[in-house]
Amino acid sequence: MNKRQTRLFAIVATALSAAAFIGLTLDSHRQFDRLTNAESITPAVTHGKNVWHKNNCINCHTLFGEGAYYAPDLTKITKLRGEAYLKAYMKDPSKFYDEQRHRRLMPKQDLSDEDIAGLIAFFDWVSNVDNQGWPPRPILVTGAALPGADRSVEQQTSGAKVERGGMVAPPGARPLTGDENPIALGERVFRTATPACTACHSTAPGVNMAGPSLAGVKGRTEALLASADYKGKAKDVEAYLHESIVEPSAHLVPGPMYSADGTSFMPTTYAKDLTPEQIDQLVAYLMSLK
Structure with a gap:
């Protein structure tokens, strides 16, 4: 090309790039309210955001992958933890950790009930923002898993199949036919339900997370049912496990x-989100833990 053609090419290319950039920017602004659920920004959400900044929570935690990466990403925390848990945790985080064992602890912020309610409202709003799956690998609460965040690279790039009940199966996995071992199916439910049971429970002896370890749950339940401490309606271990899944407050495990x-x-969402068959499979798996 001669100089005139080169100059013309540069001008046209720059103009087209600028037009594309402006168009994409305008389109993004057009969708911001919908993607961020702007209509759900209440005074409580705004107050919670101010509490978040005032207490420098971002110095340890992250939202949408932005922050210090020292503590768990809280973008989807309300999808993993309920309001009762979050209230108790923010009231006194020291009850949830052993300083000698875990070392790094969340400081007690002495938040008021209004501040805690605002933070929960803010986190709930954040959790419902359409963040397009970002960050792809957030730092999560111990043992937790988000849809797509705990799958292998092969699964994410080669089209993992979704089985009945919304469970994710590895690429090439044999589809469910209805004659599988219920314990194996129960383990799959344990790991892939929403939220995953592994978000709060370990199956290793003595490893208590947000929920107690489920190792030896059958034997412990037998002892509980034979004692005067049990407050629920179950008559045997299977019924107790079923009750604890669909009506968790029927009997409260001691401990803050x-x-x-x-x-x-x-x-309290498993009774709605899981089928009766899946709950029975989950009970069968828990009954198998030694």
Whole structure:
């Protein structure tokens, strides 16, 4: 090309790039209110945002992948933890950790009930923002898993299949036919339900997280049912496990980490989100733990 053609090419290319940039910017602004659920920004949400900044929470935590990466990403925290849990945690985080064992602790901020309610409202608003799956690998609450965040690279790039009940199966996995071992299916539910049971429970002896370890749950339940401490309606271990899944506050496990004001921190959504068959499979798996 001669100089005139080169100059013309540069001008046209710059103009087209500028037009594309302006168009994409305008389109983004057009969608911001919908993507961020702007209509859900209440005074409580605004107050919670101010509490977040006032207490420099971003010095340790992250939102949408932005922050210090020292403590868990809280973008989807209300999808993993209920309001009762979050209230109790923010009231006194020291009850949830052993300083000698875990070392780094969240400082007690002495937040008022209004501040805590605002923070929960803010986190709930954040959790419903359409963040397009970002960040792809957030730092999560111990043992937690978000949809797509705990899958292998192969699964994410080669089209993992969704089985009945919304569970994710590895690429090439044999589809469910209905004659599988219920314990194996129960383990799959344990790891892939929303929120995943692994977000709060460990199956290793003595490893208590947000919820108690489920190792030996069958034997412990038998002892509990034979004692006067049990407050629920179950008559055997299977019924107790079923009750704890669909009606977690029927019997409260002792300890400030697990309940507050007569309400269990266990999510109450499994009765709605899981089928009766999946709940039976989950019970069968839990019955198998030694």
